[in-house]
Amino acid sequence: MRASPLVAVCGPASWNHLILLDHLPDPVPHMQFARRAWHTVGGTSAGKALHLADLGVRVRLCSPVGADDAGGRVRDALATAGITIEAIASERTERHVNLMTDGGGRVSLYVSVPSPPADDDLNAVAAVVAAVDVAVIDLSELGLLLLERDEVRQTPVWVDLHDFDGSSAFHEPFLRAADTVFMNDDRTDDPWALMRSCLARGPRLAVCTRGAEGAVALEADGTRHVVAAVPADVVDTNGAGDAFMAGFLAASLHGASVADSLKAAAVQARVAIGSEHLHPVLGR
Numbered sequence: 001m002r003a004s005p006l007v008a009v010c011g012p013a014s015w016n017h018l019i020l021l022d023h024l025p026d027p028v029p030h031m032q033f034a035r036r037a038w039h040t041v042g043g044t045s046a047g048k049a050l051h052l053a054d055l056g057v058r059v060r061l062c063s064p065v066g067a068d069d070a071g072g073r074v075r076d077a078l079a080t081a082g083i084t085i086e087a088i089a090s091e092r093t094e095r096h097v098n099l100m101t102d103g104g105g106r107v108s109l110y111v112s113v114p115s116p117p118a119d120d121d122l123n124a125v126a127a128v129v130a131a132v133d134v135a136v137i138d139l140s141e142l143g144l145l146l147l148e149r150d151e152v153r154q155t156p157v158w159v160d161l162h163d164f165d166g167s168s169a170f171h172e173p174f175l176r177a178a179d180t181v182f183m184n185d186d187r188t189d190d191p192w193a194l195m196r197s198c199l200a201r202g203p204r205l206a207v208c209t210r211g212a213e214g215a216v217a218l219e220a221d222g223t224r225h226v227v228a229a230v231p232a233d234v235v236d237t238n239g240a241g242d243a244f245m246a247g248f249l250a251a252s253l254h255g256a257s258v259a260d261s262l263k264a265a266a267v268q269a270r271v272a273i274g275s276e277h278l279h280p281v282l283g284r
């Protein structure tokens with residue numbers, strides 16, 4: 001391991017329009033007034049890269065970005081935050097409109113999605129992944145294509161399964177390629193059983209976030225860990241899971257135990273939920 005770890009984060013970076021409502025729209029024609037609205041960088045990979053960089057980890061963010069206005073805004077915002085995208089050519093930049101409430105409700109509308117990566121770009125990203133200490137391969141078409149590459153399998157892979165239900169076919173190749181997996185408990189009543197089922201497919205460690213209830217982790221040898229959430233003034237829960245995973249990864253890369261990495265992760269999650277952006281640096 002290098003003295004200064006290097007991590008590749010591969011997956012989405014987007015330009016998002018966030019709209020705060022009193023309640024999510026009912027499925028009938030009607031009108032609502034937004035309480036607040038703003039534009040900012042989105043994307044699970046962008047979020048992880050921002051928080052890893054904040055924690056002193058060297059990051060290479062590989063993401064499809066178009067040569068359009070949205071792509072320019074993504075590049076500029078991340079550059080101001082100290083992140084340079086190793087952009088993969090795309091016909092368009094990913095864009096979302098997120099309808100949100102104070103209670104954490106959210107509906108994400110995908111306005112545009114990236115085009116498939118060209119072979120030359122895929123080769124370049126695979127070479128990046130082969131040269132780093134850890135690769136975070138996020139759920140995406142890019143991620144699926146990378147996992148098929150032999151050179152990528154030489155690098156420890158960490159995967160964020162998000163709201164995995166334990167049986168989704170789309171998640172399966174990500175799960176089986178991973179050394180460490182993260183998920184939330186949105187689609188399970190038993191996070192321990194969900195994590196056991198994940199470990200049975202190959203990973204050595206599974207971590208499940210539980211919102212205000214903190215998080216739990218399960219090692220392949222059956223060792224269990226529990227951490228409480230860090231008290232925080234909640235501004236926006238978008239990106240909290242990405243911040244949590246980044247906090248855990250950064251601590252782990254510097255030799256922390258699973259228990260101590262969970263504590264570091266909980267502290268970093270507070271950074272995200274205290275801001276209306278993926279990371280406060282985007283608003284400065």
